[in-house]
Amino acid sequence: MIKLTWQYVPFGDDVAFLQIKQTEVERVPFYLDFFYVHVYSAIFVLLAGFFQLNSTLLEKFPAIHRNIGKFYVIVILFLSAPSGFFIGLFANGGFYSKISFVSLSILWFYFTLKGFTAIKNKNITIHKAFMLRSFALTFSAVTLRFWKIVLVHLFHPAPMDVYQIIAWLGWVPNLLIIEYYLYNQLKK
Template identity: 55%
Template sequence: MFKKAQFSILHGFWLLIFAYSCLLMAEITFRYRGFSLDANFLMIKQTEIEELWWYRYVFYVHVCTAIFALPAGFTQFNTYLLNKYPRVHRSIGYLYVFAILVFAAPSGLLIGSAANGGLTSIIAFELLGLGWFYFTWRAVRLASQRKFDKHRDFMIRSFALTCSALTLRFWKLALVYLFQPNPMDLYQIIAWLGWIPNLLLAEFIIYQKNHKL
């Protein structure tokens, strides 16, 4: 009973952290509501906006669709929803994979090719985009083959990369607060820190799940 209460408290704590993080992401996304070319992050991307005709459009496609993946992906791990309302689970899952495979991941790959921090950052963001697309696509394929255990494994990997939108910003805040690094050095670091620890944690969770005694 005590362990169950501890688990519930811990589960509730992480749920609150995730909900708060999603609210912060929604607030950041809301800043782009006017589709301005100098809003927030775009203030330091004026060179790309002037030299790459597609950048502004692709950026807003990414911003406006990636935000749906966070709450949609989170609900996919709710066993109550899965068991009690499987149609709702599937419908939200379709929204998640559609947003990623059609819009968020492809647009992320494009804007990643013009990432701050040079080649080091570009490679990191391109690998992130490719991994995000592949893991999500594999999860869909496995679900269609009714291999639901493996489907869940790839959904965990996919959602770990979805959460890079959150962890990248937390790493940025922490590193700026602690070390005040050069902006370009910072981008090169968080481009990797934003998703590699997430993926390692996902692999640990998958390993624990698949090796329960």
Template identity: 55%
Template sequence: MLSVRKNIPKTLKILFILGFGYFFWLMLKITWEYVPLKTDVSFLMIKQTEVTSRPEYLYFFYTHVYTSIFVLLTGFLAILRKGLGIKDLHKNIGKIYIFLILFLAAPSGIYMGIFANGGICSKISFVILGCLWWFSTLKAYQLARQKKFRDHQQWMWRSFALTISAITLRMWKVIIVYLFHPDPMDVYQIIAWLGWIPNILFIEYLIARKLL
């Protein structure tokens, strides 16, 4: 599951580790803003309509935010399992990763996608993202149960590519705002798609080249 093949250059691995560590720290800072359960900070400041008119929205929001940070971490640790030398690490954290996505992070993300900013264009993208995230993770789990580990590994890479959309979405937002200064709603419509489509295309390229 999610093993890094030897034919991927070592430099790329190091850059991946350093890059992920930095952006995970940033995501952790964002998550910490909602501890304790605050409703008037960061992203929730522009979601007050949902906060006040849909009591269930906060439950889905906090579920998504709090579980997604652990999904990021467990997915990353699964990649590094060989270097950590802990017996059965991959299998155990893989179970946590799959459980969190299938039962908590993806379903709550799909619900939030229905109320995404940026109009119908953004809503469609985030709902598709959530559904693909859920399906790719389920498919990986099924293949592991069938002991088809090569196929399992590739589907887990697809799942993780969608997982890190939480990071790449914010990267694209910074780049687009810095370069073009568009209207905020236009930004949402753009990053809603850019956050995950390049990720999955890159993984498909690596799979096609037999690098994963």
């Protein structure tokens, strides 16, 4: 992900993915700004989220866990999810892809906010559940690219078909896995 993000340093309006988004870059006010906010902020929340999954960090250094968690929440709520919502409105693949990416950003915002409010209310169980859901959606940045490689390699679909499929495969399986995990935790 860092390598992919590095393609966008320095700012440019026709690099990597933006090469196929020139209509939006040229005609949609602030598209490029929102795109870069999303790309740059999402890489940091992805890294922060990985640290939050470390139980040793939580147990031995709770202040670090809290501070990284605050960073994660603030960046998602004020930068990553809103910018994801905006660029999702212009997603490749048509209506179904747009619905997927907009839904992803809304759920990402909601799960993160619920996890944050739960810990403010000292409800650790709810906090953990919603933050796991949040990170499952954060991790969609990785799984979306994984599925794209797999689908293109195995089936060679048309580019817009790929977008329609990976728009959903990038996050729905992640969320289903977390829900299955949480369900099993409840049974214990």
